[in-house]
Amino acid sequence: MADPLARILTVFMLALLITPAFVLADEENEEGAELGSLAVLGITLIFAGTAYYALTKRRLFIEHRKGEPGIVVRPERPYVTVFGPVYPMTIHHLSTVVGTLLALAHFATCGDYSTLAGGAGLGMAITLVLLNISGFYGRYIHIRIERTARKSERRALKRLVVLLRRWKVFHVALVVVFLILLGVHLATVGD
Ligand code: HEM
Ligand code: HEM
Known part of the structure; x- marks a missing residue:
């Protein structure tokens, strides 16, 4: 990034x-x-x-x-x-996983997705789950990079670094989507 x-x-x-x-x-x-x-x-x-x-x-x-x-x-x-x-x-790992579980507890008790606030809430729940899955995959790429670097496999290392760069764009794009939905949720909740 x-x-x-x-x-x-x-x-x-x-x-x-x-x-x-x-x-x-x-x-x-x-x-x-x-x-x-x-x-x-x-x-x-x-x-x-x-x-x-x-x-x-x-x-x-x-x-x-x-x-x-x-x-x-x-x-x-x-x-x-x-x-x-x-x-x-x-x-980062622990705080996002625990934070997601807390946010999902709130989500699970608010069942109305027909309103704009509810739709944004549903969108946030999906984005949070995707972010966590994506995060675990990113950590996996990190671990593979460390292992490959230790073995000095330059070609494989280059491929993994490109993969990490692409993955990061995806991870951060999800964060941007989440922030927009959070903004919509906070602005419209209770309308
Ligand atoms: C700073 C964060 C948040 C605050 C202050 C907040 C606040 C609220 C409040 C006050 C309500 C209406 C009262 C209620 O039903 O409990 C509500 C409804 C809702 N929230 Fe959140 N919320 C936040 C984050 C989230 C997140 C992260 C999600 C999803 C993962 C979410 C999903 C929902 C849903 C689906 C509703 C139901 C909408 C409706 O009843 O119209 N909220 N939120
Ligand atoms: C709500 C959930 C999450 C949010 C909002 C989030 C947000 C972010 C952001 C903004 C970055 C970029 C940081 C920077 O470079 O300045 C990042 C990087 C990263 N996140 Fe997350 N993340 C979430 C969940 C997770 C989880 C659950 C994991 C791990 C299991 C994870 C693993 C990573 C990794 C490996 C990086 C990149 C490390 C690097 O190469 O610099 N993320 N995350």
């Missing part, structure tokens, strides 16, 4: 991370608010885990290193170093 596009996506996701908190506050007295809160928590987890991965991968202002948990702040780039027992990809 082109770097400027990735940056725009990251900023967009961070903005969306804040949005559900306002929706949640607005929603407090409505029926079904408890499960609506599950959706907010789920979406927040998905965006937080994805944003953390995207930011640490580029080391723009935060980097992640494996080690005893801790945070070091210093005046020069990347400013913040977070130490943790797992890799950012594992955080």
Whole structure:
């Protein structure tokens, strides 16, 4: 993915991370608010885990290193170093799977797909499942690349790198579809 596009996506996701908190506050007295809160928590987890991965991968202002948990702040780039027992990809993986399950719990209790909000909800449920399947496939490609690189099979490695690039365009395109549907859902729910 082109770097400027990735940056725009990251900023967009961070903005969306804040949005559900306002929706949640607005929603407090409505029926079904408890499960609506599950959706907010789920979406927040998905965006937080994805944003953390995207930011640490580029080391723009935060980097992640494996080690005893801790945070070091210093005046020069990347400013913040977070130490943790797992890799950012594992955080991305876990947060998106758990977040999806929470969002699907909300989806399962809202049965009306005839409205615009409901249709967008159904679309989001499908997109989330596709994103997770796609994510597992992406991890599989990553593992194959590592194995092939160790064996120094240059031709196979080249093919896999092209496959990873294409897969990533697909994975991120699904994210864009999801964000559009989420926007429609939040704008029309309760109409
Ligand atoms: C920030 C995230 C979300 C918030 C704040 C939110 C909020 C709401 C609220 C307040 C309702 C109406 C009350 C209710 O029936 O519980 C609703 C309905 C619904 N939501 Fe969500 N939702 C979110 C994300 C999602 C996601 C990710 C999906 C799908 C995976 C989804 C699917 C649905 C469906 C199908 C309905 C039924 C539509 C209707 O009754 O007209 N929602 N949502
Ligand atoms: C709602 C679910 C998901 C969303 C919204 C999502 C979002 C994203 C985004 C935006 C990126 C691009 C990050 C960047 O390069 O800046 C990405 C990359 C990636 N995601 Fe996901 N993802 C989801 C689920 C998953 C799952 C479940 C897995 C793994 C099992 C996964 C594995 C990956 C991998 C392997 C990459 C690419 C790593 C790389 O080559 O840089 N994703 N994801």
